[in-house]
Amino acid sequence: xxxxxxxxxxxxxxxxxxxxxxxxxxxxxxxxxxxxxxxxxxxxxxxxxxxxxxxxxxxxxxxxxxxxxxxxxxxxxxxxxxxxxxxxxxxxxxxxxxxxxxxxxxxxxxxxxxxxxxxxxxxxxxxxxxxxxxxxxxxxxxxxxxxxxxxxxxxxxxxxxxxxxxxxxxxxxxxxxxxxxxxxxxxxxxxxxxxxxxxxxxxxxxxxxxxxxxxxxxxxxxxxxxxxxxxxxxxxxxxxxxxxxxxxxxxxxxxxxxxxxxxxxxxxxxxxxxxxxxxxxxxxxxxxxxxxxxxxxxxxxxxxxxxxxxxxxxxxxxxxxxxxxxxxxxxxxxxxxxxxxxxxxxxxxxxxxxxxxxxxxxxxxxxxxxxxxxxxxxxxxxxxxxxxxxxxxxxxxxxxxxxxxxxxxxxxxxxxxxxxxxxxxxxxxxxxxxxxxxxxxxxxxxxxxxxxxxxxxxxxxxxxxxxxxxxxxxxxxxxxxxxxxxxxxxxxxxxxxxxxxxxxxxxxxxxxxxxxxxxxxxxxxxxxxxxxxxxxxxxxxxxxxxxxxxxxxxxxxx
RNA sequence: UGGCCUGUGGUGUAAUGGUAACACAAGUGGUUUUGGUCCAUUCGUUUGAGGUUCGAGUCCUUACAGGCCAGCCA
Numbered sequence: 001x002x003x004x005x006x007x008x009x010x011x012x013x014x015x016x017x018x019x020x021x022x023x024x025x026x027x028x029x030x031x032x033x034x035x036x037x038x039x040x041x042x043x044x045x046x047x048x049x050x051x052x053x054x055x056x057x058x059x060x061x062x063x064x065x066x067x068x069x070x071x072x073x074x075x076x077x078x079x080x081x082x083x084x085x086x087x088x089x090x091x092x093x094x095x096x097x098x099x100x101x102x103x104x105x106x107x108x109x110x111x112x113x114x115x116x117x118x119x120x121x122x123x124x125x126x127x128x129x130x131x132x133x134x135x136x137x138x139x140x141x142x143x144x145x146x147x148x149x150x151x152x153x154x155x156x157x158x159x160x161x162x163x164x165x166x167x168x169x170x171x172x173x174x175x176x177x178x179x180x181x182x183x184x185x186x187x188x189x190x191x192x193x194x195x196x197x198x199x200x201x202x203x204x205x206x207x208x209x210x211x212x213x214x215x216x217x218x219x220x221x222x223x224x225x226x227x228x229x230x231x232x233x234x235x236x237x238x239x240x241x242x243x244x245x246x247x248x249x250x251x252x253x254x255x256x257x258x259x260x261x262x263x264x265x266x267x268x269x270x271x272x273x274x275x276x277x278x279x280x281x282x283x284x285x286x287x288x289x290x291x292x293x294x295x296x297x298x299x300x301x302x303x304x305x306x307x308x309x310x311x312x313x314x315x316x317x318x319x320x321x322x323x324x325x326x327x328x329x330x331x332x333x334x335x336x337x338x339x340x341x342x343x344x345x346x347x348x349x350x351x352x353x354x355x356x357x358x359x360x361x362x363x364x365x366x367x368x369x370x371x372x373x374x375x376x377x378x379x380x381x382x383x384x385x386x387x388x389x390x391x392x393x394x395x396x397x398x399x400x401x402x403x404x405x406x407x408x409x410x411x412x413x414x415x416x417x418x419x420x421x422x423x424x425x426x427x428x429x430x431x432x433x434x435x436x437x438x439x440x441x442x443x444x445x446x447x448x449x450x451x452x453x454x455x456x457x458x459x460x461x462x463x464x465x466x467x468x469x470x471x472x473x474x475x476x477x478x479x480x481x482x483x484x485x486x487x488x489x490x491x492x493x494x495x496x497x498x499x500x501x502x503x504x505x506x507x508x509x510x511x512x513x514x515x516x517x518x519x520x521x522x523x524x525x526x527x528x529x530x531x532x533x534x535x536x537x538x539x540x541x542x543x544x545x546x547x548x549x550x551x552x553x554x555x556x557x558x
Numbered sequence: 559u560g561g562c563c564u565g566u567g568g569u570g571u572a573a574u575g576g577u578a579a580c581a582c583a584a585g586u587g588g589u590u591u592u593g594g595u596c597c598a599u600u601c602g603u604u605u606g607a608g609g610u611u612c613g614a615g616u617c618c619u620u621a622c623a624g625g626c627c628a629g630c631c632a
Contacts, residue, residue: 006572007571007572007573007574009571013574032632033632034631034632036631036632066632068631068632069631069632071631072631072632122630125630126629126630129630130628130629133628134628135560135628136559136560136561136627136628137559137560137561138560139560140628167630168630170630171630180561181560181561181562182561182562182627183561183627183628184627186628189629189630191630192630193630194630208630210629210630210631210632211631211632212632214632215632231563231564231625231626232625232626232627232632233626233632234562234563234626234627235561235562235563235626235627236627237562257563259564259625264569270632312570312571312580312581312582313570313571314570314571314572315571316564316570316571317563317564318563318564318565318570318624318625319563319564319565319624319625319626320569320570320571321569321570322569322570322582323568323569323570323582323583325569325582325583326569326570326581326582326583328582329581329582329583330582332594332595336594336595341592367591370591370592370594370595371595400593402593403593411591413591413592414591444591445591446591453591454593455593456590456591456592456593457592458592521592521594523592523594524592524593524594525592525594548592548593548594548595549593549594549595550593550594551593551594552593553593554593555593
């Protein structure tokens with residue numbers, strides 16, 4: 001067990017107590033996704049928790065697909081989920097399971113419940129069941145079929161399994177308490193008829209167990225010690241325990257609920273994410289704007305940043321919404337350490353050094369990452385004509401503008417000091433050329449006479465630069481809380497229309513060899529990575545992972 | 559007008575009956591060959607009321623606020 005230098009969250013405290021009391025020798029958790037969509041950053045929180053516990057206290061975490069609803073589940077999702085968990089850096093070893101592995105056992109237990117007089121076949125329609133269920137404030141009433149004989153129930157349930165009835169004709173229900181203030185205890189449905197092809201059991205079954213009848217027993221079969229789920233299952237805990245207490249299960253797991261992750265400027269509901277995909281608001285589940293693991297991976301987020309984030313936000317039972325800026329902080333923190341610094345100009349304007357020899361070019365040395373002394377240096381071509389960022393020049397500059405202006409001197413990163421002499425504009429008044437002179441004695445970026453400059457600009461050599469498509473991303477939703485929409489309005493209208501802007505940029509030549517998942521810092525601008533889906537050597541595409549903090553932009557807004 | 563759960567800076571998380579701490583955000587200074595990084599600094603008596611106690615963010619009562627539940631979804 002590793003040394004715990006940090007206070008324990010409430011679940012870790014429970015685990016610590018269970019280990020200390022001898023109730024358990026190790027912690028066995030499980031991550032139980034339903035393969036009906038892609039995993040998102042909210043799942044990442046759960047994955048870090050469930051896989052983190054055994055890493056910290058000893059034990060293991062099973063991966064278990066909760067595949068009890070064949071109408072919504074697909075192999076594509078199973079595969080993506082496995083890939084995403086691995087990418088985050090977690091390993092389930094041999095412990096991969098499927099709820100469908102337990103369908104036979106579950107069926108036997110359903111029969112046992114019938115024999116014990118604790119469950120019955122229901123003939124009422126779905127709508128009638130709803131009417132009989134009562135409301136939040138009124139008790140339900142018992143079904144006329146509630147007191148069928150055991151023999152009749154057995155016969156009917158067997159015939160349900162044998163496919164003698166159509167979808168929806170009958171269900172199997174537990175016989176608990178129609179007057180319970182907890183709706184989940186008002187004779188919950190255990191099995192429903194679905195003549196559907198299942199991704200794993202194919203056409204073996206036409207009846208499928210409900211979540212409630214599956215989850216706890218699956219946990220018990222796997223000897224899960226702590227079954228961690230989100231808060232909305234809190235009301236299901238009495239039912240979870242009812243099954244464990246009324247069935248001869250091999251172990252008694254404990255369900256513990258925690259609050260799911262909410263993040264500002266995004267949504268975490270699989271239903272909503274699916275709609276964004278289906279209506280092509282985004283470019284698939286792995287669109288770099290999506291909060292899915294696949295999306296943020298393609299965007300260039302790192303597993304380390306996500307894990308540091310998950311660690312910081314903690315685990316509790318309070319409803320809260322985390323500031324997206326906190327996730328961005330951990331991203332920047334990690335990228336700052338790793339990203340190679342390169343130069344690229346996203347909104348170019350030509351800078352011409354009039355006193356630099358026409359056909360001369362020279363190589364200047366650039367450090368790859370000042371945060372990493374082992375990252376080395378590279379050579380960059382410098383010449384008479386360069387591109388710099390349009391917003392690094394201002395014709396009429398305020399005194400706190402450190403960049404280039406007429407008669408002002410700045411440093412070209414890794415190269416020379418240049419001083420602007422004049423500019424050239426076209427008919428519309430747009431600047432087309434910025435003319436400068438350079439000081440040959442400032443090579444590598446420092447003066448010999450002690451002269452200082454306030455500003456340092458990045459640049460690329462016109463002659464040597466390559467073109468690339470650059471995709472600039474912003475929050476997928478324009479408002480902090482996408483759920484906050486006026487009555488009658490559709491949440492999809494809150495999607496940020498500027499969440500993706502594609503531009504053409506000039507990059508330094510070394511970047512044509514960039515590989516996906518390797519982060520770069522385009523100096524003074526943002527972190528980028530090659531897009532794994534669309535980038536090719538001849539047409540490189542870069543995704544903006546996240547901007548650098550920009551104090552100047554902040555000042556300008558005032 | 560049922561049941562269950564939760565209330566600590568702007569945001570999120572600690573403090574396990576004994577000096578309210580940390581991170582993010584925001585602001586202000588400093589350093590800097592990235593207006594990045596880094597460093598320093600400012601910002602809350604814990605939802606309200608009552609109670610127990612030498613002592614309460616922590617325990618009790620109550621009010622208020624927020625969340626979840628009436629799928630043959632999970």
